[in-house]
Amino acid sequence: MLPNAPVVKPASDDWTVPQDWEAYRPEDHAVWDTLFARQCALLPGRVAPQFLAGLDVLRLSRPGIPDFAELSERLMARTGWQVVAVPGLVPEDVFFEHLANRRFVAGRFIRRRDQLDYLQEPDVFHDVFGHVPLLADPVFADYMQAYGEGGLRSIKFGMLDRLARLYWYTVEFGLIATEEGLRIYGAGIVSSFGETRYALESDVPERLPFELMRVMRTPYRIDDFQERYFVIPDFGTLLRATRDTDFAPVYGALRGLGDY
Numbered sequence: 001m002l003p004n005a006p007v008v009k010p011a012s013d014d015w016t017v018p019q020d021w022e023a024y025r026p027e028d029h030a031v032w033d034t035l036f037a038r039q040c041a042l043l044p045g046r047v048a049p050q051f052l053a054g055l056d057v058l059r060l061s062r063p064g065i066p067d068f069a070e071l072s073e074r075l076m077a078r079t080g081w082q083v084v085a086v087p088g089l090v091p092e093d094v095f096f097e098h099l100a101n102r103r104f105v106a107g108r109f110i111r112r113r114d115q116l117d118y119l120q121e122p123d124v125f126h127d128v129f130g131h132v133p134l135l136a137d138p139v140f141a142d143y144m145q146a147y148g149e150g151g152l153r154s155i156k157f158g159m160l161d162r163l164a165r166l167y168w169y170t171v172e173f174g175l176i177a178t179e180e181g182l183r184i185y186g187a188g189i190v191s192s193f194g195e196t197r198y199a200l201e202s203d204v205p206e207r208l209p210f211e212l213m214r215v216m217r218t219p220y221r222i223d224d225f226q227e228r229y230f231v232i233p234d235f236g237t238l239l240r241a242t243r244d245t246d247f248a249p250v251y252g253a254l255r256g257l258g259d260y
């Protein structure tokens with residue numbers, strides 16, 4: 001699918017479509033291979049060790065864009081997750097329903113060679129390279145499922161916009177403190193050549209300790225590098241904050257508090 005093609009709801013109720021791997025052109029696979037090699041050279045020493053440990057699930061029998069069927073088989077064996085193709089952004093309830101059932105939805109189109117450094121809509125490189133390696137980590141895999149379950153509940157509370165900030169500042173743009181130093185793990189950073197260095201090395205952004213209420217009171221920007229990042233001590237902290245928190249009183253408190 002072309003990145004700018006309008007998204008039309010597919011025939012399936014869950015919005016999934018066949019990936020149609022055979023339809024990729026050699027140039028599409030070459031773009032993947034370029035991006036993959038560039039990030040693999042940049043990430044060691046900058047990314048969470050769990051991400052590097054999960055990267056091998058992407059090294060499949062054929063080079064280029066991963067075939068989701070083969071990828072899902074490998075991921076399923078590790079943590080029980082699958083990757084399913086969708087035509088583009090999907091409604092929030094559909095997205096959460098998939099996460100709650102350990103299915104990660106991924107765009108199937110890939111950016112053009114003149115878009116290596118920036119793309120507004122997530123493509124298959126962002127979705128698969130950025131997100132899938134951590135889905136091979138048992139704790140992070142459980143966190144993603146818990147987030148999907150929490151997302152479905154947040155809709156009932158009318159608090160989806162606040163919970164979306166948790167996803168943004170962790171799954172997409174999270175930093176983690178390790179014994180070796182600060183590392184990135186959010187897919188938005190990990191899949192970006194420029195933000196990988198900016199998030200760790202620039203003195204422009206703030207880096208704040210992760211705190212659930214603070215995160216949910218902090219708006220974010222989607223059109224530029226982040227102005228602030230939140231640092232977790234470990235993935236278990238994220239899992240517990242999401243799975244073991246009763247969000248009803250949290251949402252109640254949030255209603256009375258403004259944004260940062």
Ligand SMILES: [Fe+2]
Nearest residue numbers: 122172187188
């Ligand atoms: Fe993403």
